[in-house]
Amino acid sequence: MFEALSADEWRAVTLSLRVSAVATAVSLPLGILVAYALARWEFRGRQLLNGLVHLPLILPPVVTGYLLLITFGRKGYVGQFLDQWFGIVLAFRWTGAALAAAVMAFPLMVRAIRLAVEAVDPKLEAAASTLGASRLWVFATVTLPLVLPGIIAGAILAFAKAMGEFGATITFVSNIPGQTQTLPSAIYAWMQVPGGDDRAFRLVLVAIAIAMAALLLSEWVSRAVARRISGQ
Amino acid sequence: MTLSVALHHRFAGFTLDAAFEAPAGVTALFGRSGSGKSTVVNAVAGLLRPDRGRIVLDGTELLDTDAGRILPPHRRRMGYVFQDGRLFPHLTVRQNLLYGRWFAPKGQGADPGRIVDLLGIAPLMDRRPGGLSGGEKQRVAIGRAILSNPRLLLMDEPLAALDEARKAEILPYLERLRDELHLPILYVSHSVAEVARLATTVVLLEAGRVTASGPAAGMLADPALAPAMGLREAGSMIFARVTAQEEDGLTRLETGGGPVFLPDVGAAPGATLRLRILAQDVMLATERPRGISALNVLAARVEEVRLGEGPGAMVRLRLGEEHLLARVTRRSVRVLDLRPGASVFAVLKTVSVGRENVGTAV
Numbered sequence: 001m002f003e004a005l006s007a008d009e010w011r012a013v014t015l016s017l018r019v020s021a022v023a024t025a026v027s028l029p030l031g032i033l034v035a036y037a038l039a040r041w042e043f044r045g046r047q048l049l050n051g052l053v054h055l056p057l058i059l060p061p062v063v064t065g066y067l068l069l070i071t072f073g074r075k076g077y078v079g080q081f082l083d084q085w086f087g088i089v090l091a092f093r094w095t096g097a098a099l100a101a102a103v104m105a106f107p108l109m110v111r112a113i114r115l116a117v118e119a120v121d122p123k124l125e126a127a128a129s130t131l132g133a134s135r136l137w138v139f140a141t142v143t144l145p146l147v148l149p150g151i152i153a154g155a156i157l158a159f160a161k162a163m164g165e166f167g168a169t170i171t172f173v174s175n176i177p178g179q180t181q182t183l184p185s186a187i188y189a190w191m192q193v194p195g196g197d198d199r200a201f202r203l204v205l206v207a208i209a210i211a212m213a214a215l216l217l218s219e220w221v222s223r224a225v226a227r228r229i230s231g232q
Numbered sequence: 233m234t235l236s237v238a239l240h241h242r243f244a245g246f247t248l249d250a251a252f253e254a255p256a257g258v259t260a261l262f263g264r265s266g267s268g269k270s271t272v273v274n275a276v277a278g279l280l281r282p283d284r285g286r287i288v289l290d291g292t293e294l295l296d297t298d299a300g301r302i303l304p305p306h307r308r309r310m311g312y313v314f315q316d317g318r319l320f321p322h323l324t325v326r327q328n329l330l331y332g333r334w335f336a337p338k339g340q341g342a343d344p345g346r347i348v349d350l351l352g353i354a355p356l357m358d359r360r361p362g363g364l365s366g367g368e369k370q371r372v373a374i375g376r377a378i379l380s381n382p383r384l385l386l387m388d389e390p391l392a393a394l395d396e397a398r399k400a401e402i403l404p405y406l407e408r409l410r411d412e413l414h415l416p417i418l419y420v421s422h423s424v425a426e427v428a429r430l431a432t433t434v435v436l437l438e439a440g441r442v443t444a445s446g447p448a449a450g451m452l453a454d455p456a457l458a459p460a461m462g463l464r465e466a467g468s469m470i471f472a473r474v475t476a477q478e479e480d481g482l483t484r485l486e487t488g489g490g491p492v493f494l495p496d497v498g499a500a501p502g503a504t505l506r507l508r509i510l511a512q513d514v515m516l517a518t519e520r521p522r523g524i525s526a527l528n529v530l531a532a533r534v535e536e537v538r539l540g541e542g543p544g545a546m547v548r549l550r551l552g553e554e555h556l557l558a559r560v561t562r563r564s565v566r567v568l569d570l571r572p573g574a575s576v577f578a579v580l581k582t583v584s585v586g587r588e589n590v591g592t593a594v
Contacts, residue, residue, distance in 0.1 A: 123318055126279050129305040130312040131380045132335025137306075141331075145322045229322035230362055 011178050012186035020162035023102035035113035057107040065171025096173040097180050101162035109158040116150020149225045156218035233416040235289050241282040248440040257432030258410050258417045268440040269420045273386050277312050278305030311382030315389045317369040319361035325372050326357045332380025341381030351375045367398035385417040424465040428508040429586035453555035455538035455546035467510035468557040474503045488552020489530030497585050506586035514558035515579040518568050528580040
């Protein structure tokens with residue numbers, strides 16, 4: 001079936017994989033930090049942070065895309081700054097698609113990791129500190145390993161969400177073949193073309209295959225990790 | 233070794249206001265649940281920050297709230313054995329044991345092989361905590377605390393979560409720790425039996441205050457403290473030296489009040505043992521009883537009689553250099569005319585034996 005894909009279609013598939021992988025990898029450290037902060041720290045503005053993180057889950061994706069455009073577009077404050085100082089342009093580039101996917105997937109990632117952090121017994125961390133581990137060491141040697149299943153679940157969930165992201169992406173970076181045309185954008189584009197149904201359907205099959213593979217992988221990995229840390 | 237503790241901490245509906253000194257050996261922090269024992273230990277470990285307080289160990293200041301100095305837990309080097317073990321589930325027994333060693337000063341402290349042997353956990357090394365029994369977990373937790381090379385071992389009711397059989401399994405290991413490692417231990421307990429077996433010093437905590445403290449033998453034999461210990465549990469602890477193994481299976485031990493015969497105690501002649509004698513297991517007679525099945529009758533002198541609020545009374549007896557506590561009725565006190573100075577014979581119904589290394593028995 002894959003050899004049946006045209007160069008265009010193949011590009012959309014690889015672009016989607018790259019966008020999702022980068023979005024997940026880059027947002028993961030921040031996701032762990034935010035999840036840990038929401039689960040463990042008492043600070044002013046905690047509810048505000050929680051709301052901000054979850055906003056993309058509830059807002060219409062087109063609104064998120066629009067907000068990204070006016071913030072990170074060439075005329076946006078952050079976009080201008082990034083362009084002038086670092087030469088980074090996000091609007092209408094694949095990196096912008098990755099940003100949109102990361103923002104949309106972030107709430108799912110944070111939720112999964114936060115639940116895992118809340119499940120870690122603080123008594124174990126206290127025990128580690130009496131054995132001589134500083135807070136950073138406690139985090140690295142006790143908290144992080146115990147949260148690992150949640151991190152993996154969150155990362156895979158985020159990856160899957162990023163693969164399927166459409167609304168915010170197309171609003172922020174449009175639908176440029178080879179540049180910003182992800183798998184969902186490509187399916188959408190072919191559906192608009194008379195006689196493009198066949199090609200759209202092939203891509204739908206690819207999307208289903210990738211989603212299934214991701215789910216199976218996540219199931220397998222989290223089971224292996226859970227077995228390892230359950231102490232059996 | 234001296235640990236000096238002074239704490240003031242206010243919870244909702246409870247105020248802790250405790251000060252005590254713990255010399256070398258095992259210091260038992262004894263009291264009912266809710267008396268503030270765990271709070272004290274957590275403050276010593278640095279897991280709880282008291283409102284006010286000062287804790288000094290051998291000249292090293294761990295906490296001085298007035299001066300604003302608070303050493304974080306990971307820099308205090310306290311080996312903490314928790315009631316619930318708290319082994320790291322994602323690590324093997326071996327990794328758990330060596331966890332604290334990684335952070336400890338290099339080239340010092342107990343040899344892991346020796347501790348593993350001492351605690352009998354060699355066969356468990358490659359297993360994970362989830363598959364261990366309660367007693368095994370607790371032994372690993374003790375090993376982990378010791379191998380972090382602590383200056384002081386804190387034990388918060390390490391046996392409370394275990395059934396009687398498991399307790400009996402672990403107590404000998406604790407005795408060996410006390411006698412062989414010379415590591416000072418602050419031991420929280422609400423069991424008089426454990427205190428009698430392990431403690432060198434007892435600090436009695438009641439409703440957040442230290443109401444008495446002193447050497448274990450004296451504290452256990454104090455009639456005034458018997459209510460705090462619990463009347464059924466109250467009893468004295470005396471030291472006895474094994475003198476002979478007799479042909480009929482009994483072991484002869486020498487005490488301050490004469491010989492005591494016990495079924496084979498499994499100790500060689502010359503060894504010093506702790507005998508715990510419950511106050512309610514001591515009968516008193518004004519003449520040496522004859523025609524009686526009890527083997528252990530000790531000559532003693534009445535030192536103090538304390539009448540209880542009910543029909544009971546506690547009598548402290550002097551036995552050479554040591555003390556015995558007897559629980560009798562007020563009527564018996566009257567009929568036998570028990571008063572300080574009177575000579576009596578104490579009939580011991582039951583004696584339980586604990587190990588004591590000659591080196592630490594005084």
